[in-house]
Structures are given as structure tokens and as C-alpha cells.
Amino acid sequence: MSTPDGPSTKNQALVAALQWGLVQLFVLDTLGRLLQNYYRATTDAFFPPDWVASIQFAAPLGLLVGGIGGYRWVTSGQLATSASAHRKRVVFVGSLLAGWTLAIVPTLAFQWFLGDQLFSIPYFVLPTLTAVAVFVGSHLLAYRVDSESYRRHRTRLLGAVKGAFAGLMIGMIGFVAYAGYLAATRTTYSLSGGPGIVVVVGLSAIAGYVLTDTERSGDRSAEFIVLLILFVLAFSLVTTLSMVVLKVVGVPLLGLASSFVWPLIPLVLALTAAGYLTYGVQTTFYRRFVGR
Numbered sequence: 001m002s003t004p005d006g007p008s009t010k011n012q013a014l015v016a017a018l019q020w021g022l023v024q025l026f027v028l029d030t031l032g033r034l035l036q037n038y039y040r041a042t043t044d045a046f047f048p049p050d051w052v053a054s055i056q057f058a059a060p061l062g063l064l065v066g067g068i069g070g071y072r073w074v075t076s077g078q079l080a081t082s083a084s085a086h087r088k089r090v091v092f093v094g095s096l097l098a099g100w101t102l103a104i105v106p107t108l109a110f111q112w113f114l115g116d117q118l119f120s121i122p123y124f125v126l127p128t129l130t131a132v133a134v135f136v137g138s139h140l141l142a143y144r145v146d147s148e149s150y151r152r153h154r155t156r157l158l159g160a161v162k163g164a165f166a167g168l169m170i171g172m173i174g175f176v177a178y179a180g181y182l183a184a185t186r187t188t189y190s191l192s193g194g195p196g197i198v199v200v201v202g203l204s205a206i207a208g209y210v211l212t213d214t215e216r217s218g219d220r221s222a223e224f225i226v227l228l229i230l231f232v233l234a235f236s237l238v239t240t241l242s243m244v245v246l247k248v249v250g251v252p253l254l255g256l257a258s259s260f261v262w263p264l265i266p267l268v269l270a271l272t273a274a275g276y277l278t279y280g281v282q283t284t285f286y287r288r289f290v291g292r
Contacts, residue, residue, distance in 0.1 A: 009074065009075065009081060011086070011289065011290065012074050012081050012085075012086045012089075013070075013071045013074040013075050014071070014289070015086060015089045015090055015093060015289075015290065016070040016071060016073060016074040016079055016089060017066075017067040017068070017069075017070040017071035017074075018067065018070070018093050019070055019089050019092055019093050020066040020067065020069055020070030020073075021062070021063040021064065021065075021066040021067030021070060022063070022066070022093060022096055022097065023066055024062030024063060024065060024066030025059050025060070025062050025063040025066070026096070026100065026131070026135060027062070028055055028056070028058055028059040028062045029056060029059040030128060030131045030132070030135075031055055032052060032053075032055035032056035032059065033056070033127065033128065033131075034125070034128040035048060035052045035055065036048045036052055036053075036056070037119060037124040037125070037127065037128070038124060039052065040119050040124065041119055041120050041121050041124040042121065084147070086290075087147070088142045088143055089142070090290045091138075091141055091142040091150065092138050092139065092141075092142035092143070094222070094225075095137065095138040095141050095142065096134065096135065096138040097229060098161045098165070098225060099134035099135075099137060099138060100131065100134055101165070101168075101229065102161075102164055102165070102168065102201070103127075103130050103131055103134055104168070105164070105168065105197065105198055105201050106130050107126070107127050107130060108193075108194035108197055108198055109194070109198050110123070110126050110127070111194055112192070112194040112195050112198065154218055155212055155213065155214065155215055155217065155218030155221075156209050156212060156213070156218075157209075158212065158218045158221035158222050158225070159208040159209050159210075159211060159212020159213075159217065159218065159221050160205045160206070160208050160209035160212075161205070161208070161221070161225060162208045162212070162221035162224050162225055163204040163205045163206070163207050163208020163209065163211075164201050164204060164205040164208065165224075165225055165228055166204050166208070166224075166228075166271070167197075167200045167201040167202070167203065167204025167205065168197065168200075168201050168204075169228070169232075169267055169270070169271045170200055170204070170271075171193070171196055171197035171200040171201060172193070172197065172267055173264060173267050173268060173271070174193075174196065174200070175193030175196060175197060176263050176264050176267075177264060178193075179193070180261070208221070219286070219287065220278055220279065220282075222286045223277075223278045223283060223284070223285060223286045223287075224274055224275065224278040224279075226285060226286045226289070227273070227274040227277055227278060227283070227285065227286075228270055228271065228274040231266075231269065231270035231273050231274050232266060232267070232270040234270075235265065235266035235267075235269045235270050236266040238266075239262060239265050239266045243262060
């Protein structure tokens with residue numbers, strides 16, 4: 001049972017479910033990507049064997065199985081339900097989600113410097129090593145770093161992550177929009193968004209770190225990060241389903257421009273909605289979810 005002053009058992013069970021579901025998802029997805037890159041680096045076949053693809057397809061199932069297990073472990077009393085244990089789970093889940101999402105940035109940097117060599121021996125392991133570093137870092141931050149030391153730096157860290165997420169969205173929006181412009185105005189062109197996205201994310205992370213200097217602004221940063229991730233997933237799903245429905249009913253999708261317009265929709269909507277709800281409405285979804 002949770003302590004009277006601690007988070008509710010329901011909140012603890014939800015966070016534990018998310019933690020263990022993410023761990024299962026991470027293991028299967030990372031293993032599948034490693035094997036896929038290995039076969040791409042060592043064979044002439046672009047696509048890996050079916051059994052490798054099945055590992056990646058099983059990743060969502062791992063999220064479900066791990067989530068059910070984590071939820072049952074807390075509700076049955078097999079996991080600690082103190083406020084300290086819950087706080088550590090929240091830090092682990094948050095840092096793993098944020099780090100795993102932002103792992104695309106160092107991968108883009110590797111591709112920027114290595115080009116096609118990234119998918120050759122021995123460089124094909126770099127994306128996997130990045131993912132493993134994120135997992136290890138999340139574990140260390142949640143379970144090995146002193147809680148008082150973490151609280152002293154929490155505000156700045158959240159500000160840096162918020163800036164990195166905002167920079168990633170802005171960089172991707174700019175890249176897609178510019179690619180669409182080039183496609184519409186030129187017959188041939190060569191474009192790589194990696195360098196621009198890496199620079200924008202780096203500068204935005206620095207700005208977020210410097211400008212986030214109070215506990216309240218740190219909580220606002222956490223709210224923004226959580227809402228942005230949820231909105232990107234939700235709007236991407238809705239956009240994809242809308243495209244499928246429009247194709248089924250025979251509605252044209254703007255021809256060539258559609259391949260650039262549609263990817264912009266969920267990114268722009270997610271960034272706008274997360275910013276408005278965090279700093280306009282000032283919602284408290286994050287605080288209610290983690291029990292703070």
C-alpha cells in the first residue's frame with residue numbers, strides 16, 4: 001500500500017506499468033535494429049531476414065506484456081510503493097522516454113560525419129550504442145544519483161530537454177518545409193537535414209538550460225515534454241488514419257505536395273498544442289500523473 005502522504009497506488013501502478021513496458025519495448029526494438037543494421041552492413045540484402053523483422057514487430061507486444069506485469073507487481077505488493085521508489089520510477093521513465101526520442105540527434109550527427117559508412121562495419125553499432133547509453137544513463141540518473149543532487153539540477157536538466165525537444169520539432173518542420181519548397185521549384189536537388197537539425201537542437205538545449213532557473217519553470221518544462229510526446233503520437237496516428245480514409249474514398253491528396261504537407265501537420269499541431277496548454281492554459285497533467 002502507498003503511504004498516506006505518498007502518491008496513490010493507482011498512480012504508482014500506472015508509472016510502474018509504463019516503466020516495465022518501456023523496458024520490454026526498448027530491449028526488443030534495440031535488438032531488432034541492431035540485427036537489421038548488422039545484416040545491412042554484412043550482406044547485399046537491404047531487408048533483414050523475416051525472423052529479425054518479427055522481433056521488431058513483437059516490440060509493441062513487449063510494451064503490453066511488460067505494462068501488465070508492472071501494474072500487477074505494484075497492485076499485488078511485490079514492488080516498493082514508497083514515495084521515494086515512485087519518484088525513482090518517474091525519473092527513469094521520463095529520462096528513458098526523452099533520451100530515447102532524442103537519440104535520433106546523435107544518429108543524425110553520425111550520419112553527417114560518416115555518410116553511408118554508418119551502415120558498414122564497425123560503424124553500424126553506433127546507433128545501438130547510443131540507445132544503450134540512454135538506457136544506462138536513465139538507470140544511473142534514477143537509481144544511482146543522490147536524490148538531493150538530482151533535485152538541485154532537476155530544473156536545468158528539464159529546461160535543456162525541453163529546449164532539445166522544441167529544437168527537434170522546429171528542425172524537422174523546417175527540413176520538411178524546405179524539402180517541399182525545393183521539390184516544387186527545382187527538377188533536381190540534394191538535401192540533408194542532419195546538420196541543420198543537430199545545430200538547432202544543440203542551440204535550443206543550451207537556451208532551455210540557461211532560461212529555466214526556477215522550480216516552477218522546471219515543472220512547466222516537464223509538462224511541455226509530456227504533452228509534446230503525447231500529442232506527436234496522437235496527431236501522427238490521426239493524420240495517418242485520415243490519409244488512409246481519404247485514399248479509400250477516392251479523395252485526391254494534393255499530388256506531389258502531399259508527401260511534404262502531411263508530415264508537417266502532426267508536428268505543427270503537437271508543438272502548438274503543447275506550448276499553448278503548458279504556458280497558456282497552464283495544465284497540470286504531469287503533476288497529477290506522477291503524484292507531485
